[in-house]
Amino acid sequence: PQTHYHEFVLQATPVKRLCMTQNAITVNGMFPGPTLEANNGDTLVIKVINKCQYNATIHWHGIRQIRTGWADGPEFVTQCPIRPGDSYTYRYTVQGQEGTLWWHAHSSWLRATVYGALIIHPKEGSSYPFPKPKRETTLLLAEWWNANPIDVIREAIQTGGAPNISDAYTINSQPGDLYNCSSQDTVIVPIDSGETNLIRVINAGMNQELFFTIANHMMTVVGADASYLKPFTTNVIMLGPGQTTDVLITGDQPPSRYYIAGSPYQSAQNAPFDNTTTTAILEYKSAPCPVKGLGVKPVMPTIPAFNDTNTAMTFTQSFRSPQQVEVPTEIDENLFITVGLGLNNCPPNFPSSRCQGPSGTRFTSSMNNVSFVLPSNFSLLQAHHQGIPRVFTTDFPEKPLVQFDYTGNVSQSLFQPLSGTKLYRLKFGSRVQIVLQGTSIVTPENHPIHLHGYDFYIIAQGFGNFDPKKDTAKFNLVDPPLRNTASVPVNGWSVIRFVADNPGVWIMHCHLDAHISWGLAMAFLVENGIGIMESIEEPPPDLPVC
Ligand code: C2O
DSSP: OOOOEEEEEEEEEEEETTEEEEEEETTTSSSSSSOOOETTTOOOEEEEESSSSSOOOOOEEOOOTTTOOOSSBBBTTBOBOTTTTOOOEEEEEEEOOOOOEEEEETTTGGGTTSEEEEEEETTTTTOOOOOOOEEEEEEEEEEEESSOHHHHHHHHHHHHOOOOOOOOEETTBBTTTTTTGGGGGOOOEEEEETTTTEEEEEEESSSEEEEEEEOOOOOOEEEEEEEEEEEEESSSSOOOOOOOEEEEEESSSSSSSSEEEEEOOOOOOTTOOOOOEEEEEETTSOOHHHHTTTOOBBBOOOHHHHHHHHHHHHHHHHHHOSSSOOOSSSSSSEEEEEEEEEEOOOOTTTOGGGGGGGOOOOEEEEEEEEEEEOSSSSSSHHHHTTOOTTTTTTTTOEEESOOOOOTOOGGGGGGGGGGEBBBEEEOOOOOEEEEEEEESSSSOOEEEEETOOOEEEEEEEEEESOOOOGGGGGGOOOSSOEEEEEEOOOOOEEEEEEEESOOOOEEEEEEEEEHHTTTEEEEEEEEOOOGGGGSSOOOOOOOOOO
């Protein structure tokens, strides 16, 4: 195994998009940021130097960080932020994962521009479980604002309202042909007749689940979230923010140009969203010259309607592991966690300009009716490791305090969650099942729920209220997919299982950034096991202090 050394310099960089130049925070002046590549088994060492005006951290999304929680990155969870002028070196080893992951800032809304791909090739001496592709391309889907994203969320938090919607979706940071001033920089994806290529698709968007389509070409899905899948063929894929999907495509169409499109999947009704489409161009190298010129319009794919939940659900339900897997069959911890929004009443004597949510309220969100609050003096991991009191409590409820009809009319009393820094304690090695149930509080909506430090099996998904009597019959304990971000379908639920074999403090949150900003998160405290190899490593000497 090799060790790869990198330096990431965070800095403000002028970036021109949609006819307008802005200073965006980038890594090494690149947008999207540098692609990290490693083999399964390799070690990565990345020195992050913060030369921007904001506190920052970097998260290596999906990397398990076995015993190295200090390198995970979420601010105030596993580390204090890196202050402007300071640096911190992240060091971790890829253990068992192969495929596509990504990295992003995990501090306020910095990740809107601070993100890049993290590609894990097969272990040295081994190969893909599918024929070696001729070419590999990585496409990062994201969102762009004609504004500083830090200001967008700051304003939302201050006013209590929803953040402004994005002005464009992007592919490798380019909006593409359908937006003003963007044609020239549209991303070109090359292909040759007859060849089969691998495309790694990442949803690095802030708040939007996205459909991904390619005109006239079928996609064979072979992996997601750095785990292989039993291949299946589809004409559309859906990714929630945080999720990745690897697909194979074959150059089996007349040599020409075809649009690749990213378009919104919007499950929340009556909520404003960016209803535009980003494009790249799949271009046959053998296409005749006039076709390649700007004169010939590429073929547009059939894009699902923005509210096509059926297509989204059919897609996620097609996922299977390539072989039978070892899902824990016995359960030590059986949790039921609701995920959803809420509305707080405007406090008395509060200026109404700060209560601009629906009917003069303020937006909030919660898990099991607890809105998560990050500490500010210590990180949770540091507080746990050093036994610092009063930073958190370990009374996160294992089920909602009141049962209710999660998809029907909800009593107003449930709209206002408690707030707190509540963790759930897990013994090392415990076998955990979590039913993630979406609520219809404020609006029914699909939530991409991401767990740090683990991959988990998604053993079932469904609509309505989870019914422990009937729905256990739907559990797939044979070949469920392994992921790090689960879509909890709109008006529905997902059930996940994992073994708590990675000690540390691990946040679980909705990867829609507006929701995490409002508190849609909780964290697990996984105790050390017996012996050094079951315990978290000592913190690195340059770990930032708060
Ligand atoms: Cu990709 Cu906690 O995030």
